[in-house]
Amino acid sequence: MEKQKYRIAFDIDGVILDPVRALFEKYKISLKYEEISQWDFTPLIGIDMKTVMQYFEDLDPEQVKFEVCCSHIMNLIHDPNFHIFFLTDKTPKMLDWTRKVLARAELDEIPIYASSQKEMYCMWDILVEDKGETWEKCIAQKRRCVLIDKPWNRNVSFQGAERYFSVNSFCDKMIADYGSE
Ligand SMILES: [Mg+2]
Numbered sequence: 001m002e003k004q005k006y007r008i009a010f011d012i013d014g015v016i017l018d019p020v021r022a023l024f025e026k027y028k029i030s031l032k033y034e035e036i037s038q039w040d041f042t043p044l045i046g047i048d049m050k051t052v053m054q055y056f057e058d059l060d061p062e063q064v065k066f067e068v069c070c071s072h073i074m075n076l077i078h079d080p081n082f083h084i085f086f087l088t089d090k091t092p093k094m095l096d097w098t099r100k101v102l103a104r105a106e107l108d109e110i111p112i113y114a115s116s117q118k119e120m121y122c123m124w125d126i127l128v129e130d131k132g133e134t135w136e137k138c139i140a141q142k143r144r145c146v147l148i149d150k151p152w153n154r155n156v157s158f159q160g161a162e163r164y165f166s167v168n169s170f171c172d173k174m175i176a177d178y179g180s181e
Contacts, residue, residue, distance in 0.1 A: 005123045006178045009087040014130030015148050016070050017101055021173045023055055037153045039131045061100035069166035076171055081180045086112040132158035
């Protein structure tokens with residue numbers, strides 16, 4: 001019988017892509033990255049979420065940087081023991097934008113699925129996230145979710161999380177635990 005692949009879902013923004021720095025740069029937002037103490041940073045900059053979402057839509061995909069240390073995702077793609085995909089709650093419009101960014105690192109071949117309730121999406125064994133609130137929902141459903149360490153998920157509520165410094169360190173752990181010989 002064919003061995004079951006280990007299914008890894010990656011969130012995109014804050015995990016693979018870093019649109020926040022590009023946004024802050026373009027709109028000259030003075031809040032420092034390390035000071036983003038909550039995932040919804042809009043109250044910290046005094047701009048409403050609708051405006052911020054419009055800012056994101058208007059960002060040139062070429063200006064958006066990848067998160068540092070996410071290149072090892074390629075090791076997972078090429079390992080037959082894994083099935084990897086992206087899982088996002090983006091709007092269709094933002095998905096097109098995201099695909100343009102991902103294409104720059106040849107990550108556009110990885111399927112993207114959209115779900116506004118990631119914790120209920122059944123197709124993954126492990127979810128890699130940056131949003132602490134999503135981690136909480138997954139844990140409540142007894143599902144394995146890990147956090148990539150970010151200033152906005154260091155809140156005391158997320159202390160018990162399985163946490164990785166970077167996507168690369170997470171990928172190395174997956175290869176060590178579940179990868180092919
Ligand atoms: Mg995210």
